[in-house]
Amino acid sequence: VQFVESGGGLVQPGGSLNLSCAASGIPFSFYRMGWYRQAPGKQRELVAQITSGGTTWYADSVKGRFTISRDNAKNTVYLQMNSLKPEDTAVYYCNVVPWAGTYSWGQGTQVTVSS
Numbered sequence: 063v064q065f066v067e068s069g070g071g072l073v074q075p076g077g078s079l080n081l082s083c084a085a086s087g088i089p090f091s092f093y094r095m096g097w098y099r100q101a102p103g104k105q106r107e108l109v110a111q112i113t114s115g116g117t118t119w120y121a122d123s124v125k126g127r128f129t130i131s132r133d134n135a136k137n138t139v140y141l142q143m144n145s146l147k148p149e150d151t152a153v154y155y156c157n158v159v160p161w162a163g164t165y166s167w168g169q170g171t172q173v174t175v176s177s
Contacts, residue, residue: 063085063086063087063088063165063166064085064086064087064168065083065084065085065155065156065157065165065167065168066083066084066086066168066169067081067082067083067154067155067156067168067169067170067171068081068082068083068084068171069081069082069171070153070154070171070172070173070174071172071173071174072174072176073146073173073174073175074175074176074177075146075147075148075175075176075177076145076146077146077175078142078143078144078145078146079143079146079173080140080141080142080143081097081140081141081143081154081171081173082138082139082140083095083097083138083139083140083141083155083156083168084136084137084138085137085138085139085156086137088158088165090134090137091114091134091137092114093114093158093159094111094112094113094114094158094159095111095112095130095132095139095156095157095158095159096108096109096110096111096112096130096156096157096158096159096161097109097110097111097128097130097139097141097154097155097156098154098155098156098157098161099150099152099153099154099155099173100152100153100155100170101149101151101152104152106155107121108121108159109121109123109124109128110124110128110129110130110141111130111159112130112131112132112139114134116132118130123149124143124150127143127144127145127146128141128142128143128144129141129142129144130142139156141154141156143173146173146175147175148175148176149175150173150175151173151174151175151176152173153170153171153172153173154170154171154172154173155167155168155170156168
């Protein structure tokens, strides 16, 4: 099982990034998928999730700014992030939801929002 996240980088406040996560070794289309993030000194938190049928949920902190989507044919989940704020700075990961330790974490992708 492998999750490979990409698309992070350094962006100014108000900017945008589009993250991608390619999954392998799991029945991807069966699972609810999520984007998690972990800021320095903080616990990992779920910020967005999408069901196999496309129903989405967002944490209040990102609602209206982030959009999660998925392509089951490509085993890939995306996170479009707009109007980025410094408090969005974190390492972003994807995994199944809920995460109960079934699958290990990928390397994540660093998002830094700074002027």
